[in-house]
Amino acid sequence: MSKNDVIIEAAQLTHVYPNGAKALNGIDLRIHKGEFLGIIGQNGAGKTTLVKHFNGLLKPTGGSVIVKGVDTRNTQVSRLARSVGYVFQNPDHQIFAGSVREEIAFGPKNIGMDRAAVNESVEEAIDLLDLREVVDIHPFRLSRGQRQRLAIAGVLAMRPEVIMLDEPTGGQDREQVLRLRKVLQRLNDEGHTIILITHDMELLAESCRRAIVVRGGQVILDGTPAEVFKETEELRKTFLTPPQISRLSMALGFPAPAMSVEEAAAELLNRAGNRRSRAVV
Amino acid sequence: MPQFLFASALEEGKGSFLSRLHPTTMLIALGSMVVIIFSTLNFLALVGLLGLLFILVLLDGMPRQPTFAVLLVVIPLCIFITLIQALTDQKEIIARLNLFGFGIQVSLEGIFLGLSITLRVVLMALIMTVFFTVVHPVKLTRALYELGMPFKFAYTFVLALRFLPLVLDELATINNAQKSRGYDIDRVNPAVKVLKMFPLAIPLILSALKRANTIALAMDLKAFNAYPKRTFFISLQKGSADTAVRTVSVLAMAFFVIATCWGIL
Amino acid sequence: MSLIELENVTFRYSGATRTVLEDVSLSVEEGEFVAVFGEGKSTLLMCLCGAIPHLLPGKFSGRVRVDGMDTQAQKIAEISRKVGVVLQDPENQLFNLTVEADVVFGMENLQVSPEEMEKRLSSALQTVRMSEFRRRMSHELSGGQKQRVAIASVLAMESKILVMDEPTRELDPMGTEEVFEVLARLKEQGKTIVIVENDPEHLAPLADKMVLLRGGRLEAVAEPREFYRKIKGDRRIRFPQVTELYFQLEDKLDLGSVVPLTLEEGVELFSRV
Numbered sequence: 001m002s003k004n005d006v007i008i009e010a011a012q013l014t015h016v017y018p019n020g021a022k023a024l025n026g027i028d029l030r031i032h033k034g035e036f037l038g039i040i041g042q043n044g045a046g047k048t049t050l051v052k053h054f055n056g057l058l059k060p061t062g063g064s065v066i067v068k069g070v071d072t073r074n075t076q077v078s079r080l081a082r083s084v085g086y087v088f089q090n091p092d093h094q095i096f097a098g099s100v101r102e103e104i105a106f107g108p109k110n111i112g113m114d115r116a117a118v119n120e121s122v123e124e125a126i127d128l129l130d131l132r133e134v135v136d137i138h139p140f141r142l143s144r145g146q147r148q149r150l151a152i153a154g155v156l157a158m159r160p161e162v163i164m165l166d167e168p169t170g171g172q173d174r175e176q177v178l179r180l181r182k183v184l185q186r187l188n189d190e191g192h193t194i195i196l197i198t199h200d201m202e203l204l205a206e207s208c209r210r211a212i213v214v215r216g217g218q219v220i221l222d223g224t225p226a227e228v229f230k231e232t233e234e235l236r237k238t239f240l241t242p243p244q245i246s247r248l249s250m251a252l253g254f255p256a257p258a259m260s261v262e263e264a265a266a267e268l269l270n271r272a273g274n275r276r277s278r279a280v281v
Numbered sequence: 282m283p284q285f286l287f288a289s290a291l292e293e294g295k296g297s298f299l300s301r302l303h304p305t306t307m308l309i310a311l312g313s314m315v316v317i318i319f320s321t322l323n324f325l326a327l328v329g330l331l332g333l334l335f336i337l338v339l340l341d342g343m344p345r346q347p348t349f350a351v352l353l354v355v356i357p358l359c360i361f362i363t364l365i366q367a368l369t370d371q372k373e374i375i376a377r378l379n380l381f382g383f384g385i386q387v388s389l390e391g392i393f394l395g396l397s398i399t400l401r402v403v404l405m406a407l408i409m410t411v412f413f414t415v416v417h418p419v420k421l422t423r424a425l426y427e428l429g430m431p432f433k434f435a436y437t438f439v440l441a442l443r444f445l446p447l448v449l450d451e452l453a454t455i456n457n458a459q460k461s462r463g464y465d466i467d468r469v470n471p472a473v474k475v476l477k478m479f480p481l482a483i484p485l486i487l488s489a490l491k492r493a494n495t496i497a498l499a500m501d502l503k504a505f506n507a508y509p510k511r512t513f514f515i516s517l518q519k520g521s522a523d524t525a526v527r528t529v530s531v532l533a534m535a536f537f538v539i540a541t542c543w544g545i546l
Numbered sequence: 547m548s549l550i551e552l553e554n555v556t557f558r559y560s561g562a563t564r565t566v567l568e569d570v571s572l573s574v575e576e577g578e579f580v581a582v583f584g585e586g587k588s589t590l591l592m593c594l595c596g597a598i599p600h601l602l603p604g605k606f607s608g609r610v611r612v613d614g615m616d617t618q619a620q621k622i623a624e625i626s627r628k629v630g631v632v633l634q635d636p637e638n639q640l641f642n643l644t645v646e647a648d649v650v651f652g653m654e655n656l657q658v659s660p661e662e663m664e665k666r667l668s669s670a671l672q673t674v675r676m677s678e679f680r681r682r683m684s685h686e687l688s689g690g691q692k693q694r695v696a697i698a699s700v701l702a703m704e705s706k707i708l709v710m711d712e713p714t715r716e717l718d719p720m721g722t723e724e725v726f727e728v729l730a731r732l733k734e735q736g737k738t739i740v741i742v743e744n745d746p747e748h749l750a751p752l753a754d755k756m757v758l759l760r761g762g763r764l765e766a767v768a769e770p771r772e773f774y775r776k777i778k779g780d781r782r783i784r785f786p787q788v789t790e791l792y793f794q795l796e797d798k799l800d801l802g803s804v805v806p807l808t809l810e811e812g813v814e815l816f817s818r819v
Contacts, residue, residue, distance in 0.1 A: 042718045043688065044688070077465065078460065078463045082463070088457075088461070090454075092488055093454050093455045096480045096484050107463055110462055110463030140487070155462065158462070170715065171715065175782045240719055241719065244787040245787040245788070248813060251813045261790045264787075265791055265795055269795070269798060269799070272819050419642070419643065443641055496638050496639075499638060499641070503700075504623035504652060504655040505651075507621065507622070507623030508656075511655055512654050512658060514646070514653070514667075516660070
């Protein structure tokens with residue numbers, strides 16, 4: 001599969017719950033290998049329902065979802081777990097084992113990796129998620145941030161091509177969030193496709209290269225964060241606000257909204273430089 | 282938890298006569314009914330009771346769906362009970378069959394006995410369902426408290442109603458989370474299923490404990506159980522209807538007990 | 547005398563090796579809106595409401611005075627008349643079946659009369675803009691609505707002080723807006739609020755004072771502009787992005803000495819560049 005092949009394709013994806021509520025309404029979406037995208041929207045808009053279709057937890061009631069060429073309607077979740085990893089929002093919904101290694105090894109063992117591969121994978125995940133110092137501590141005694149990283153490690157160790165994370169930065173301080181962002185970027189550089197569900201607009205702006213806005217079971221906006229942030233009216237209807245720095249840059253008339261403080265600083269320095277040089281002349 | 286529970290009670294003043302009665306009245310009625318049901322095995326008496334109950338449900342104005350839904354669940358059990366009784370009872374044999382080399386006899390008395398037991402089960406299920414459809418849980422809590430139950434215990438019921446659905450939801454989420462790690466409990470050999478429950482049971486138990494802890498803290502911070510007595514926002518009214526229902530319940534109970542003892546029923 | 551006074555408070559949780567709070571002294575005046583950051587922030591909040599030392603086991607020393615009342619010497623119930631607490635997860639704070647039942651719960655425990663309860667109930671629901679939801683079942687509400695009901699249930703107890711531990715953490719952006727809108731209104735009404743939150747954009751304009759705890763000790767206490775200047779290099783605290791932009795450029799451009807906290811201030815300042 002080449003870098004830009006489509007890895008997940010949703011065609012007219014519709015999902016109606018048993019009680020009759022329509023959660024997804026005819027979504028068409030193509031996700032390419034190696035993308036780093038963020039899905040945003042209010043709770044209940046359909047974000048989680050959408051991503052649950054990508055690993056087969058939910059099957060379409062209308063339309064289809066194809067993952068790596070396979071139709072999810074005919075595939076077990078446990079099979080799809082090899083290609084699509086899903087880290088749930090609350091790590092306590094996954095952690096059950098008596099040791100960090102056992103916990104991380106759970107996924108790889110389930111999908112049939114051989115012992116050597118499992119061990120290698122577990123150690124790799126421990127290092128990647130900075131868990132080496134706490135590797136001998138019982139999982140239940142870890143802090144919330146550490147448990148979150150443990151949950152991510154447990155999914156990463158399965159080496160899925162696509163990694164989906166639901167609000168992975170809850171309760172973590174700025175430094176910890178930065179470390180996590182670096183890990184995700186590294187994984188993305190290695191070829192993994194990353195899908196983030198988040199309410200954190202700053203995280204979206206700084207890490208994601210594609211933003212999908214979901215409202216009322218439909219994709220309302222789909223583009224780069226900069227393109228999406230410019231759609232102030234649609235965002236307002238969705239009760240979403242771009243990061244402060246992006247709003248600032250738009251108010252100051254930047255050519256493109258800034259995605260980070262560094263970007264805004266560079267642009268302002270540029271402006272000041274130009275003004276000074278014009279003043280000199 | 283089914284949505285119907287307390288549906289009638291919480292829709293204040295909407296139709297159901299029974300939901301306007303004082304909870305203690307309903308407790309007395311419930312108690313009397315239980316005594317009546319277990320005081321007699323007279324088939325006709327029990328059928329009569331069933332008929333009365335149906336009329337009550339239809340006339341009252343409470344949501345009917347739950348009552349009938351419960352019946353559907355109970356019917357298979359009843360057929361089973363009747364069959365056992367019919368085939369094992371020795372009196373009044375009405376038929377003898379030969380099935381696969383086994384001699385089977387069908388007893389008429391057995392059939393009626395089976396049906397009576399069945400009716401008891403059905404009646405119990407029905408009155409419990411009716412009770413929980415029409416009695417307001419908060420009013421019940423207050424009534425129990427005023428009857429002498431420590432508030433902590435009376436209140437447990439409300440807590441269970443509120444949080445049990447959440448715990449069940451959480452189990453579904455945990456199941457999904459572990460499925461996403463390649464773990465599917467439904468595809469596991471039933472013989473080892475119990476052992477394989479850990480990845481689901483542990484997170485569930487821990488979550489439930491954490492939740493209980495937080496709730497306890499939040500409740501204490503709202504002065505729960507701080508004083509021996511507490512006031513209530515919701516008021517309980519007793520009217521003439523209550524007196525009437527209580528009197529009828531007690532009289533009916535007395536009648537059935539005496540009649541059974543004297544052999545009339 | 548300040549409304550809240552912490553004197554040399556030291557606390558270590560049972561079974562833990564490190565102390566979480568080390569010799570912390572702090573005062574909060576009536577009507578102040580204080581934001582707490584750093585390690586031990588939640589523990590500090592728990593000391594304010596009496597959960598420490600009464601409900602959470604550990605070794606506590608020092609003194610906490612709330613509206614003149616020593617928290618160690620009083621029962622939790624009495625402290626709850628002065629300090630109302632809103633926790634992170636809205637789900638676990640609504641234990642009753644309906645909105646109404648949850649708002650009156652605390653009052654019932656405190657033996658308030660039914661007539662008084664009705665008054666406070668209406669008033670509290672009004673303040674959080676949830677009056678039409680009075681008879682609704684709690685499980686039908688959105689996260690933001692649930693959290694507002696939790697706030698109302700605490701307002702009904704008429705405590706002067708509100709302590710809030712990450713009330714918007716579990717909420718979506720709309721819910722977060724709803725809660726901060728209520729907080730702004732409560733501040734206007736003169737309530738004293740001590741909050742732990744990770745939303746600098748919403749906090750900065752509301753906070754009168756910001757507190758940083760590091761290694762259990764009080765490292766900085768100041769009003770926002772001064773606070774951010776003091777903790778400039780700290781990579782663990784999230785700053786409002788305009789504030790951060792200011793600090794990144796203050797040595798390179800002539801930006802004046804006033805630290806911007808809000809978008810409006812940022813636009814005003816940086817448009818002159």
